Amino acid sequence: MASSGNEEHGYANASEYIQHHLTNLTYGKLPVGAETCDGHTVTEAHWGFAQCGAEAKAMGFNAINVDSMAWSIGLGLVFLLVFWRVAKSVTAGVPTGMQNFVETIVEFVDNNVRDVFHGRNPWIAPIALTVFCWVLLSNLMDILPVDLVPWLLEQAGVKFQKIVPSTDPNVTLGTAVFVFILMLYYSFKVKGFGFIKELSFTPFNTPWLIWFNLPLELVGLIAKPFSLGLRLFGNLYAAEIIFILIALMFGGGIIFGVLGGVMQLAWAAFHILVIPLQAFIFMVLTIVYLSQAHEDH
Amino acid sequence: MNFNATFIGQIIVFAIFVVLCAKYVWPPIMAAMQERQKKIAEGLDAASRADKALEVAQHDAAGKIREAKEQAAALIEQANRRAAVIVDEAKAEAEAEAKRIVTAAQSDVDKERNLAREELRAKVAELTVAGAEKILQAEVDQSKHSELLDKLAAQL
Numbered sequence: 268m269a270s271s272g273n274e275e276h277g278y279a280n281a282s283e284y285i286q287h288h289l290t291n292l293t294y295g296k297l298p299v300g301a302e303t304c305d306g307h308t309v310t311e312a313h314w315g316f317a318q319c320g321a322e323a324k325a326m327g328f329n330a331i332n333v334d335s336m337a338w339s340i341g342l343g344l345v346f347l348l349v350f351w352r353v354a355k356s357v358t359a360g361v362p363t364g365m366q367n368f369v370e371t372i373v374e375f376v377d378n379n380v381r382d383v384f385h386g387r388n389p390w391i392a393p394i395a396l397t398v399f400c401w402v403l404l405s406n407l408m409d410i411l412p413v414d415l416v417p418w419l420l421e422q423a424g425v426k427f428q429k430i431v432p433s434t435d436p437n438v439t440l441g442t443a444v445f446v447f448i449l450m451l452y453y454s455f456k457v458k459g460f461g462f463i464k465e466l467s468f469t470p471f472n473t474p475w476l477i478w479f480n481l482p483l484e485l486v487g488l489i490a491k492p493f494s495l496g497l498r499l500f501g502n503l504y505a506a507e508i509i510f511i512l513i514a515l516m517f518g519g520g521i522i523f524g525v526l527g528g529v530m531q532l533a534w535a536a537f538h539i540l541v542i543p544l545q546a547f548i549f550m551v552l553t554i555v556y557l558s559q560a561h562e563d564h
Numbered sequence: 565m566n567f568n569a570t571f572i573g574q575i576i577v578f579a580i581f582v583v584l585c586a587k588y589v590w591p592p593i594m595a596a597m598q599e600r601q602k603k604i605a606e607g608l609d610a611a612s613r614a615d616k617a618l619e620v621a622q623h624d625a626a627g628k629i630r631e632a633k634e635q636a637a638a639l640i641e642q643a644n645r646r647a648a649v650i651v652d653e654a655k656a657e658a659e660a661e662a663k664r665i666v667t668a669a670q671s672d673v674d675k676e677r678n679l680a681r682e683e684l685r686a687k688v689a690e691l692t693v694a695g696a697e698k699i700l701q702a703e704v705d706q707s708k709h710s711e712l713l714d715k716l717a718a719q720l
Binding site for chain 2: 291293295323324326327328329330331332335336339340343346347350351353354355357358359360362369370373374377389390392393394396397401435436437438440441442444445448
């Protein structure tokens with residue numbers, strides 16, 4: 268969990284250090300009228316990397332967090348490649364090495380799906396496996412020293428870098444909304460109009476209270492992807508901030524430095540529990556939500 | 565921390581991951597695992613069947629061994645009985661033979677003795693006659709005194 272000292276890298280103060288570590292590498296369209304970091308006002312809208320947090324904010328929705336996207340895709344590919352390599356040479360005989368490892372995960376996911384999901388849908392288990400492995404890998408990035416990769420990339424001229432995709436609410440909510448889209452798809456596919464009926468007639472099964480039921484159920488429905496995405500984001504973001512705060516101590520002399528090192532280790536050890544737990548929760552909730560979408564009441 | 569198009573990007577990227585996983589990763593691994601499960605189940609089944617067969621075979625073997633032992637015991641007993649019979653027969657035969665030999669010897673001895681006695685008698689008669697001749701200094705007419713001589717010989 269080593270962290271390079273912050274002072275010598277040109278941070279004016281702790282606040283700037285934290286700010287820097289919480290800013291994504293954003294590529295987007297800077298609109299007319301926005302103020303750039305060096306104080307100018309943009310006269311012509313143009314695309315480019317945001318030079319500071321304010322610019323990234325001014326870009327609004329017309330921007331993409333390149334670092335989040337890149338790490339997200341990269342980790343997804345790591346997962347797919349590892350599993351695909353095993354899937355290519357998989358044998359029904361005695362499994363060895365990587366196949367053992369992959370099969371353990373596959374079996375774990377499959378057992379969870381079997382426990383919760385009682386329908387017949389060959390897509391649920393692969394969805395759960397992808398969710399679990401991808402979230403797990405994203406969360407694992409949090410264990411890397413907070414300064415290591417950003418500092419290395421800064422040497423190469425990349426100004427901002429957040430290496431944990433799951434600390435980006437865009438990513439976690441995107442994943443959660445993907446699950447939500449699947450929920451809606453399967454709800455309509457399995458229940459058709461019955462899905463609307465289910466929303467309208469619970470908890471009070473009478474047409475006179477549809478005006479009460481429907482908003483209540485809709486809020487409950489919308490809350491699912493939000494809670495799913497924000498839970499993961501909140502846990503990982505909080506952990507990341509604590510890592511950054513502890514890393515700040517390395518700038519405070521040898522005593523704080525040693526203390527900081529111990530705290531980094533302790534927090535990392537604790538965080539190792541949080542990482543798979545959050546991945547597991549995300550996966551189980553995905554299965555539960557999709558299972559609810561399949562259940563006809 | 566800003567809400568932006570990354571959100572949309574992640575939805576698309578994740579959808580692609582899921583499709584790739586469901587198409588190329590999950591089915592072969594799952595198929596292999598299920599095949600292995602089936603194989604193991606079959607193996608266990610075969611093992612339990614073999615176990616049962618072994619038990620039956622052991623039972624059979626034990627029965628056969630018992631039977632063979634009984635047969636062997638019966639054979640030995642029969643042989644023993646037969647041997648006793650043979651020994652008895654041999655003994656009886658030997659005794660009979662011995663008796664026969666003894667009888668034959670006895671009769672031989674008797675015959676010899678009789679012969680010897682006859683001879684002796686004849687000799688004694690001769691001697692007697694010779695003695696009487698001597699005593700009488702005269703010839704005893706054999707024919708005249710044969711009756712007397714015979715009587716004498718019979719008395720001897």
